[in-house]
Amino acid sequence: MASALQIHGVQGNIAVSRSLHHSKPQIGFAAFGAPVCGTRVWGNRVAFSVTCKASASDVIEKRVAENGNLSSEGETSFTCVMKFGGSSVASAERMKEVATLILSFPEERPIVVLSAMGKTTNKLLLAGEKAVSCGVTNVSSIEELGFIKDLHLRTVDQLGVDRSVIAKHLEELEQLLKGIAMMKELTKRTQDYLVSFGECMSTRIFAAYLNEKGVKARQYDAFEIGFITTDDFTNADILEATYPAVAKRLHGDWLSDPAIAIVTGFLGKARKSCAVTTLGRGGSDLTATAIGKALGLPEIQVWKDVDGVLTCDPNIYPKAEPVPYLTFDEAAELAYFGAQVLHPQSMRPARESDIPVRVKNSYNPKAPGTLITKARDMSKAVLTSIVLKRNVTMLDIVSTRMLGQYGFLAKVFSIFEELGISVDVVATSEVSVSLTLDPSKLWSRELIQQELDHVIEELEKIAVVNLLQNRSIISLIGNVQRSSLILEKAFRVLRTLGVTVQMISQGASKVNISLVVNDSEAEQCVRALHSAFFESELSELEIDYKKGNGSVAGVS
Numbered sequence: 001m002a003s004a005l006q007i008h009g010v011q012g013n014i015a016v017s018r019s020l021h022h023s024k025p026q027i028g029f030a031a032f033g034a035p036v037c038g039t040r041v042w043g044n045r046v047a048f049s050v051t052c053k054a055s056a057s058d059v060i061e062k063r064v065a066e067n068g069n070l071s072s073e074g075e076t077s078f079t080c081v082m083k084f085g086g087s088s089v090a091s092a093e094r095m096k097e098v099a100t101l102i103l104s105f106p107e108e109r110p111i112v113v114l115s116a117m118g119k120t121t122n123k124l125l126l127a128g129e130k131a132v133s134c135g136v137t138n139v140s141s142i143e144e145l146g147f148i149k150d151l152h153l154r155t156v157d158q159l160g161v162d163r164s165v166i167a168k169h170l171e172e173l174e175q176l177l178k179g180i181a182m183m184k185e186l187t188k189r190t191q192d193y194l195v196s197f198g199e200c201m202s203t204r205i206f207a208a209y210l211n212e213k214g215v216k217a218r219q220y221d222a223f224e225i226g227f228i229t230t231d232d233f234t235n236a237d238i239l240e241a242t243y244p245a246v247a248k249r250l251h252g253d254w255l256s257d258p259a260i261a262i263v264t265g266f267l268g269k270a271r272k273s274c275a276v277t278t279l280g281r282g283g284s285d286l287t288a289t290a291i292g293k294a295l296g297l298p299e300i301q302v303w304k305d306v307d308g309v310l311t312c313d314p315n316i317y318p319k320a321e322p323v324p325y326l327t328f329d330e331a332a333e334l335a336y337f338g339a340q341v342l343h344p345q346s347m348r349p350a351r352e353s354d355i356p357v358r359v360k361n362s363y364n365p366k367a368p369g370t371l372i373t374k375a376r377d378m379s380k381a382v383l384t385s386i387v388l389k390r391n392v393t394m395l396d397i398v399s400t401r402m403l404g405q406y407g408f409l410a411k412v413f414s415i416f417e418e419l420g421i422s423v424d425v426v427a428t429s430e431v432s433v434s435l436t437l438d439p440s441k442l443w444s445r446e447l448i449q450q451e452l453d454h455v456i457e458e459l460e461k462i463a464v465v466n467l468l469q470n471r472s473i474i475s476l477i478g479n480v481q482r483s484s485l486i487l488e489k490a491f492r493v494l495r496t497l498g499v500t501v502q503m504i505s506q507g508a509s510k511v512n513i514s515l516v517v518n519d520s521e522a523e524q525c526v527r528a529l530h531s532a533f534f535e536s537e538l539s540e541l542e543i544d545y546k547k548g549n550g551s552v553a554g555v556s
């Protein structure tokens with residue numbers, strides 16, 4: 001990222017920006033006549049921002065009139081990746097606002113990653129399910145298909161884009177659903193192909209809109225530009241070969257013909273079968289960080305519908321507050337333990353290449369958002385965020401002492417390995433182990449009863465097994481160096497609520513303490529913990545702590 005200090009100042013009607021990335025000052029947005037509404041401070045960057053009162057077309061037209069296109073002479077390649085999720089591009093209006101937003105950063109030459117419009121992915125999945133049993137002749141009247149057609153056609157019309165940009169995709173989508181109806185089967189492979197239509201259409205519409213307005217943009221399907229993945233349909237992993245391939249393609253295209261790149265999020269191409277894959281729900285975040293790593297970009301921006309990563313899920317507790325700074329480890333832990341805001345694997349490429357990730361709100365661009373970096377000042381940090389993962393299965397496994405302790409744990413874990421089920425939280429004693437099962441890397445998948453029965457059958461060969469379902473993991477993400485303080489406070493809250501913690505684990509990663517409670521009690525616990533840690537005045541507990549260490553200024 002810009003280790004640079006960027007200051008955009010206004011001179012008359014011209015905004016001038018100087019960044020250490022560029023050898024010369026650049027003409028900023030005020031030159032395009034968009035009104036300046038205030039300053040924006042992002043870590044070590046300071047910039048004026050553009051009010052959204054100027055329409056997208058105003059900003060775009062003026063900008064193109066000045067520059068011919070978005071790039072200036074002497075510019076080498078892309079400067080950042082900007083990912084916009086489904087809620088950010090849910091309608092024509094939203095797409096216009098996103099265009100305005102992108103163009104309000106004239107110093108950036110972005111690669112834009114888009115998700116499918118609004119809830120399109122969910123609708124495609126539902127349409128696929130219905131097609132399995134509705135019969136070929138009824139496919140055309142599947143409600144979700146109608147919804148998707150209406151939404152996309154209305155959007156192209158409202159943006160003034162030719163319907164031909166998505167006509168073929170809509171036709172093909174209907175044919176695919178008919179094929180599913182005929183086969184009476186929806187495999188994971190077909191499911192991935194089916195949902196890929198969402199991102200393929202949103203990116204085509206958005207690129208066409210920019211081009212229509214005279215801003216040169218080029219659409220890319222990720223599976224055509226080198227996103228190579230495993231063949232794990234619905235939850236594929238990006239393979240290393242992706243990085244050089246994607247860099248070569250995007251960088252090469254920029255050099256020969258500069259244009260904003262508009263790339264489909266979420267999608268890849270299976271290494272063995274060459275079929276379209278998806279990276280797990282919410283996978284566009286991962287697409288963005290992978291592109292950041294591939295091109296060694298200074299910054300990855302992830303634009304959402306909330307003011308950054310929050311202190312807890314706002315759907316559970318609306319008083320959740322934005323967290324200004326996070327480390328990659330904290331963000332990864334938070335995502336892995338269920339915070340929907342980031343894809344569980346998305347921090348990996350950013351961490352590997354040490355590229356800062358900013359989580360911002362496309363509905364409220366002035367909000368500072370969350371900056372995620374390798375390290376941050378932890379001297380005052382206690383608790384950062386509370387995450388809830390519901391509907392977790394817990395197993396209590398007590399050895400029948402047929403095996404020694406080492407043999408016992410090894411055998412238990414080899415059973416999970418064989419069955420391809422990963423374990424989230426573990427607590428052991430000499431003769432027993434309690435653990436929670438991660439249904440898969442994809443947090444929305446349910447463990448099916450058949451799989452569970454099989455696990456238990458295998459474990460019962462060496463142990464007595466107690467199956468506990470409908471549990472929740474509450475993860476306290478923060479400074480585990482302060483675990484005594486966190487635990488004392490957390491347990492005081494839980495005792496007041498009369499909640500029994502059924503398992504506790506302090507992650508070796510030192511950023512997470514996990515508590516397992518009943519599903520039915522979990523939300524109430526999160527709300528009470530949030531009030532205690534983030535909303536109360538400095539308590540007796542922290543004052544005592546402060547006396548001892550001289551460092552804690554509060555719990556948040």
Ligand SMILES: Nc1ncnc2c1ncn2[C@@H]1O[C@H](COP(=O)(O)OP(=O)(O)O)[C@@H](O)[C@H]1O
Binds near residue numbers: 084085088314339
């Ligand atoms: N800790 C959290 N911080 C922020 N948002 C959260 C958190 N936990 C859950 N969410 C939910 O995640 C949503 C944003 O993630 P997502 O829907 O995947 O965004 P997008 O589709 O824009 O990529 C928010 O609207 C919010 O409801």
Ligand SMILES: N[C@@H](CC(=O)OP(=O)(O)O)C(=O)O
Binds near residue numbers: 121198266
């Ligand atoms: N459209 C995909 C991929 C994605 O990343 O979406 P979003 O950015 O809206 O979470 C999904 O719904 O899972």
